[in-house]
Amino acid sequence: MTLHPLNICRAWAAAAVFLSLVLSGCGATSIPTITPLPATPTPTPEPTPRPEVLKAGKDAFVRIGCVACHEIKGVSDNVLTAPPLTEAYKLVTSILKSPEYKKSAGKARTPRDFLIESIMEPDAFTYPDCPQGPCIKGTMPSNYKDIIRPEELNTMVEYLLSLGR
Ligand code: HEC
Numbered sequence: 001m002t003l004h005p006l007n008i009c010r011a012w013a014a015a016a017v018f019l020s021l022v023l024s025g026c027g028a029t030s031i032p033t034i035t036p037l038p039a040t041p042t043p044t045p046e047p048t049p050r051p052e053v054l055k056a057g058k059d060a061f062v063r064i065g066c067v068a069c070h071e072i073k074g075v076s077d078n079v080l081t082a083p084p085l086t087e088a089y090k091l092v093t094s095i096l097k098s099p100e101y102k103k104s105a106g107k108a109r110t111p112r113d114f115l116i117e118s119i120m121e122p123d124a125f126t127y128p129d130c131p132q133g134p135c136i137k138g139t140m141p142s143n144y145k146d147i148i149r150p151e152e153l154n155t156m157v158e159y160l161l162s163l164g165r
Pocket residue numbers: 061064065066067068069070081082083115117118119122123125126127128130135136137138139140141144156
């Protein structure tokens with residue numbers, strides 16, 4: 001049997017249509033669509049405090065007068081009596097690891113406990129480096145334990161822990 005050239009053409013066309021249908025069908029069914037994996041959240045040891053808590057803590061820091069001695073950039077600039085607290089969290093974590101703190105009367109193990117201790121019992125540990133020379137023990141008022149309300153202390157500690165993380 002001999003095929004007329006036109007018939008060969010039709011056969012090819014039919015084959016091509018069939019093939020393209022099969023291929024497009026394949027595409028629709030068997031090529032998996034790639035859905036990006038949800039980003040794995042970095043584990044945070046503690047939930048981030050609410051903005052109102054941080055705001056209340058900052059207000060307490062100003063109202064109680066810590067701003068008279070401690071610099072926090074944007075809150076109390078260029079205050080030179082005491083160690084700057086702009087990066088309070090970093091400062092606290094480095095103090096906690098230091099041999100000077102381990103030798104002191106300080107008992108804190110966590111940054112939060114350290115801040116509570118350094119506000120309520122400022123003489124448990126005397127930080128050595130103040131901006132204008134060695135820090136002087138007894139400069140930081142020691143009566144905060146009598147005048148700071150618990151919620152003020154808590155919000156202020158949350159605020160300080162949020163700085164320099
Ligand atoms: C009259 C100045 C003065 C005031 C007011 C003051 N501090 Fe201090 N503070 C110091 C000095 C000086 C140091 C460093 C010497 C020391 O450790 O006692 C210090 C140290 C610190 C430290 C470092 C840790 C430590 O125990 O050494 C923290 C944290 C701190 N103060 C927080 C506060 C907070 C919060 C307030 C307000 C409730 C405050 N300070 C008010 C002078 C002050």
